[in-house]
Amino acid sequence: MPKAIIDEIKTLCQEKNAIILAHNYQPTEIIVLADILGDSLQLSIEAARSEAEIIVFCGVRFMAETAAILNTKAKVLLPAETAGCPMADMITAEQLREYRRQHPDTVVVCYVNSTAEVKAESDICCTSSNAVKVLLSIPEDKRILFVPDQNLGRWAGRQAGREVELWNGYCPVHHWGFTSLQVKNLRKKYPEHRLLAHPECDEDIVDNADAVMSTSGMVAEAETHDKLIIATEKGLTDYLSKLHPEKSIIPLSPRAICRNMKKTTLHNVLDALRYEQHHITVEPEIAAGAKKSLQRMMELIS
Numbered sequence: 001m002p003k004a005i006i007d008e009i010k011t012l013c014q015e016k017n018a019i020i021l022a023h024n025y026q027p028t029e030i031i032v033l034a035d036i037l038g039d040s041l042q043l044s045i046e047a048a049r050s051e052a053e054i055i056v057f058c059g060v061r062f063m064a065e066t067a068a069i070l071n072t073k074a075k076v077l078l079p080a081e082t083a084g085c086p087m088a089d090m091i092t093a094e095q096l097r098e099y100r101r102q103h104p105d106t107v108v109v110c111y112v113n114s115t116a117e118v119k120a121e122s123d124i125c126c127t128s129s130n131a132v133k134v135l136l137s138i139p140e141d142k143r144i145l146f147v148p149d150q151n152l153g154r155w156a157g158r159q160a161g162r163e164v165e166l167w168n169g170y171c172p173v174h175h176w177g178f179t180s181l182q183v184k185n186l187r188k189k190y191p192e193h194r195l196l197a198h199p200e201c202d203e204d205i206v207d208n209a210d211a212v213m214s215t216s217g218m219v220a221e222a223e224t225h226d227k228l229i230i231a232t233e234k235g236l237t238d239y240l241s242k243l244h245p246e247k248s249i250i251p252l253s254p255r256a257i258c259r260n261m262k263k264t265t266l267h268n269v270l271d272a273l274r275y276e277q278h279h280i281t282v283e284p285e286i287a288a289g290a291k292k293s294l295q296r297m298m299e300l301i302s
Contacts, residue, residue, distance in 0.1 A: 018054035079268035090169035093117035120289030131156035174200035177256035
């Protein structure tokens with residue numbers, strides 16, 4: 001049955017000039033199917049440059065919104081309609097507007113893991129791949145607010161040598177999914193392994209990692225290292241283990257699973273293509289504001 005579904009998906013992609021983008025945390029069967037795999041930054045770039053008529057975005061809603069904002073010509077479909085992001089829901093546009101009324105001179109740096117409305121109220125976006133570079137681009141005399149992820153904001157601020165005010169948001173999987181005891185136990189069991197941590201992780205985990213990086217960085221690291229412990233959503237570890245079966249790549253916690261990322265199934269993708277359903281759109285006024293903050297980020301890294 002999966003082969004028949006996959007064959008039909010590929011046929012529909014050809015017939016409809018569609019492309020499938022998948023985030024690194026997607027189920028392995030979706031990752032293998034995707035035309036392009038990546039982290040938030042990579043997928044934003046690919047969405048913006050794509051000439052496909054349909055973009056099937058295997059991820060969560062804020063990612064599909066970003067694709068729709070950056071590429072107004074394509075129809076963006078989200079196969080798993082209810083796939084959201086708890087972190088993105090930890091700040092609203094109204095909360096950010098109120099903050100800005102009280103602190104009008106503050107530069108707001110917005111992690112891409114946020115709603116289109118929040119992006120529209122921000123000055124510049126960032127991803128985990130470029131957060132440090134974004135902070136370094138801001139004049140030193142400016143006050144900075146980082147939303148919504150406190151852990152990424154804290155880590156990036158340290159790397160950039162900048163004081164950063166942090167919003168009290170976080171990714172539940174990265175913030176609560178790992179413990180110092182797990183680090184201690186796995187380091188003892190696997191003394192030759194390098195520990196890679198995503199910057200969304202809690203401060204204790206980041207401080208004890210051998211390297212801190214985005215998921216794209218982890219994919220690159222797995223090309224050159226044979227023994228890794230990875231502190232991020234387990235989907236990436238599953239994929240890397242499949243990609244490099246000869247290597248020892250283990251999750252810091254096998255329970256670090258994002259339920260929203262795992263909502264996408266082959267049947268979802270097939271139905272999205274068949275019926276062109278779950279079309280993601282953003283109101284023009286909001287899209288215009290969000291696009292400015294996204295483009296400032298894109299221009300900085302181009």
